[in-house]
Amino acid sequence: MAKEKKESVIESSLKRKYKLQAKDVNVFYDDFQAIKEISMDIKPNSVTAFIGPSGCGKSTFLRLFNRMNDYVDGFRMEGKIFIDDQNINKKKVNVELLRKQVGMVFQKPNPFPKSIFENVAYGLKIQGLKDKTFLRERVESSLKQVALWDEVKDNLNKSALALSGGQQQRLCIARTLAVEPSVILMDEPTSALDPLSTAKIEELIHELKDKYTIVIVTHNMQQAGRISDYTAFFYLGEIIEFDKTNKIFTNPEKKQTENYITGRFG
Amino acid sequence: MTNLDQYRESLKQSGLEMFELCEKQMLKSKEAFLTHDSDLAEEVIHTENRVNALDLKIDRDCERFIALHTPVAGDLRFVLALRKINFDLERVGDHAFGVAKYIIEINTPIDLKLLENLRFEEMYDSALSMLDDIKEAYIHDDTKKARKVYKKDKVLNKININAFKVISEEVKKDPNLIDQYLLLFSIIKKIERIGDLITNIAEEIIFYREAEILKHQKKKKVRKPKE
């Protein structure tokens, strides 16, 4: 009996080729269909970029993985979303727990009007973690990961709103990392930032890849080329092509993809 | 180091690998020829696969670098130069491979006096030293070192031109040696070509560093490097 159990544990960890999966997903907002029959498999410890024109469903699809669409009126979904082989839409799934596993960084930096320390510690405090030493350590390590620690370590009690835009965004990333998710979803994280801050955050994403699975929606194709391993091209709610970034940018299969990448989009 | 820098550094390393590979091929071919060592020659022939594989890899990596990182300015000139350098080095390796093939095909060793008349070893050594110079220039982005090879190339050209005269005289003296002389003549041509390829590489390095195109120009011009 014990031998059988051992085998299935090994089997299941081998089977877990994919961190995130979507199977035959359709999304509706009342009568409007935002996502049409999308299936996708995302490998762990990779960076996947979603590119495509505005309004083609990239953000909607991204938000399926942490169920942030649940708050939108009229939202309805068909199909299945799996994280670590678990269907996240089953009734027994605790959404709050899910979101501790799957973090999200938004387009416009949105730190809370609290101190820098309080911002990073927020995700831990809502879990009931109160031990001061633990919080301090976790805040320090998160801020170090985003290369903010040296800049703010003497001012942890200063308001987060006093930081520059790029620093605020890095703070928001630190806030997400503090909860130790395994997946990080990013919805155009650098589109509101200046080029220097953008470069810093791209470097950060490159470093985070070793420990996290990252999915990033971006309007900037060059950014997708620079930082992602895989790229999915969305158009009008469908995925036209999903492949290694290198392939998409040197020799895409579909003409539509090529037209978009080369800027010839009608 | 940023992601871009890491990628560029790795491209540079691949280029260096190609330099060393082709340098070794040339050294081995020279030794194999002078000592008529057919085993060494076989080694060179066998290694030609690695040279080709590396050539393809560098080509692919350059394409990837351009597609994914959209390099501009210095980064762009670097990758464009590397593609050409890679191409030239592959030809150098090819010539070394050709010499090794001759060794296998010809059974008898070459008369040492002939080699001396033609200043064969001197020519080969010149070419090898040019390759070493240009490798150093590549590693250190040193355009001054790169320009050194032009002078040495003149030696190669001189020996090449001289060879024709010497051979036509010697063949009249002893027509039996014509096979050997023809063989030597081919190899001398190859080495002269290697010299040209190395000066091409020098032009690429100078273009990359100074954004100046020396191709098809008189090589005497000396410009101050941009820094």
Added chain:
Amino acid sequence: MNNIRKNKIKDQAFKALGMLFTLFGVSVLVILIYNILRVGFTRINWDFLTSLPSRKPEEAGIYTAIIGTLDLMLLTVIFAIPIGVGAGIYLEEYSKKSKLSSLLEINISNLAGVPSIIYGLLGLGVFVRYFNFGGSILAGSLTLSLLILPIIIVATREAIKAVPPSLKEASFALGASKWQTISDVVLPSSFGGIITGIILSLSRAIGETAPLIVVGAMAYVPFVPHSLFDAFSVLPMQIFNWTTRPQQGFAVAASAAIIILLLITFVMNGIAVYFRNKWQKKLK
């Protein structure tokens, strides 16, 4: 005359008119305050503040009225804040957007505009008669609570609405529950706005006379109320009463009481403005 000149003239004219109207409003206020001060300022002393009302104008004081006003405000706050803020949070955060909820929203705003005497009648029927609280502080404060409840609800809702949805999103994305988001992010951010609303509604309640008359605030209460069920008086009532008396002494006393009342109102509004400014700065 070409267009540019015409526009310039219109511009100057509007500017001049605006200044005139502002000056008018300000000067009315100034004249009012000056008159009151002229008549009543000298009357104000410690005796005035600590004496009970009396039939003799020289001995009359506003002690009961002040105590009554303060007690009333305290009780009103205790009743109105939990209900008002709670209702505001519920309506803004928990109730689903539907035809019913929009109807509710409109009606609550309407309630804020209902004449206060209607609330007085309501209070009379429900608290004074039906529950038998009589003309007491309890009935009075409950009535005033009803009066300011809509204001607090609307202020709470507006303050919550002003919190950027991006902050709530951030909180949810970190795994916070709805209540955690409300208590840790929304309420702290809207705190200033809610406080402002509460203070403003209180400063309105302080000046209410009509509903309290209906409920039974007495004009002549020569003792300090001790329990919730005692009779009481408030400053506006006292002022009203004194102005109906013929003696000149009472007119002076009334002016003095008005000064005190105005002072309290100004201070409360000042605090409200201070909090509102602090709150707006925080949200930037």
